[in-house]
């Protein structure tokens with residue numbers, strides 16, 4: 320029944336390589352979150368604006384990001400843009416795909432967060448002579464961030480897990496890419512993917528726990 | 541000087557201000573009384589351009605508030621306003637709340653802004669609460685903080701919108717004391733209030749709002765002590 324015998328030694332020897340892959344994974348996740356947060360804020364503002372064009376564009380982005388597979392979004396960034404003559408490498412394509420997805424989800428989160436900040440806050444800020452962007456940045460945004468902090472953390476974990484889709488556009492130096500290469504070379508599938516899963520798990524846990532600690536520090540009020 | 545000239549203001553089809561005119565001289569304290577929904581808050585919002593008007597004009601030191609080329613952010617520096625609801629910035633400490641606008645709007649250095657903020661907070665009796673978040677303050681303390689925050693901008697005018705109406709009765713006195721202190725320093729103020737006795741005590745003039753108009757205006761002795769209009773009499777009877 321079990322013709323497969325475990326060979327953990329070979330797998331453990333590959334740990335440094337996999338750790339390097341994990342760093343790339345984290346890198347993509349962090350960058351995709353930064354881009355996703357910035358775009359998500361603009362999308363949230365656009366979908367609440369008076370301009371029909373802005374609202375429409377935001378709706379298309381948000382709807383697509385939330386209702387189509389992330390895999391297709393990454394695929395489109397690589398091959399779709401490629402067929403339009405815009406060639407980007409697999410790292411950039413994966414980053415763009417995940418950032419696009421993050422922005423769509425976060426836009427909805429931010430929209431809810433903005434509703435949670437009373438309008439009187441912006442009005443009080445404006446009455447002190449602040450410009451509208453100042454009032455948003457200094458008064459509204461920090462309060463919104465508190466409201467959306469935990470959904471934001473979830474999205475970050477989700478972004479880490481989504482990086483594993485990089486293999487479909489040929490990314491080979493992230494955690495899944497490295498693991499896949501090792502697998503092809505050695506056929507120790509079970510061992511390598513178990514270790515990879517362990518890495519993903521630990522990264523996700525570290526994010527959740529450090530976010531909790533950060534939340535405690537940031538939002539003491 | 542604030543000159544309000546025949547202003548009209550509607551929200552959709554609801555006409556809230558139906559031709560209000562009022563001049564407030566430098567150093568003058570004008571109290572505004574009147575029933576709920578009569579347009580008192582709306583008028584204050586129009587004075588610093590937080591609300592647009594459909595007709596008429598408002599001049600502050602000769603500057604037309606609603607003119608297209610008026611720099612409202614600059615104009616608002618000289619008009620302090622304290623609202624009916626609490627509007628402390630909850631994510632900033634008391635000191636930061638008060639320092640913020642002088643730093644970001646007036647471009648003061650941290651030290652200067654802090655010195656002014658501490659001074660203003662001391663004036664309103666909050667010197668012990670500098671590092672505290674607003675959620676730890678009582679309603680009266682929050683309202684006094686909001687007053688200090690407006691004063692830190694060194695405004696020429698202060699507008700108060702029922703700053704005591706959401707307070708427990710025992711906290712009303714401390715906020716009114718703060719307003720008394722300001723009026724004794726010669727601050728030009730428009731005070732929307734339900735505290736009739738207070739209006740009578742501090743005001744140079746009292747304006748009674750009714751259905752979007754100033755129905756009766758004059759000295760406190762006249763409007764509160766000896767009102768002529770039946771609506772004013774009825775209103776005073778209902779609140780006293």
Ligand SMILES: Nc1ncnc2c1ncn2[C@@H]1O[C@H](COP(=O)(O)OP(=O)(O)OP(=O)(O)O)[C@@H](O)[C@H]1O
Pocket residue numbers: 551554556574575576577578579580581582583624
């Ligand atoms: N942003 C708004 N949109 C629509 N209607 C509004 C708005 N603000 C005020 N109103 C309406 O305008 C009218 C006047 O409101 P306002 O707040 O000026 O009254 P007020 O005299 O301050 O009353 P109160 O004593 O209850 O504070 C009310 O009928 C109110 O519902």
Ligand SMILES: [Mg+2]
Pocket residue numbers: 580581582624701702
């Ligand atoms: Mg009001």
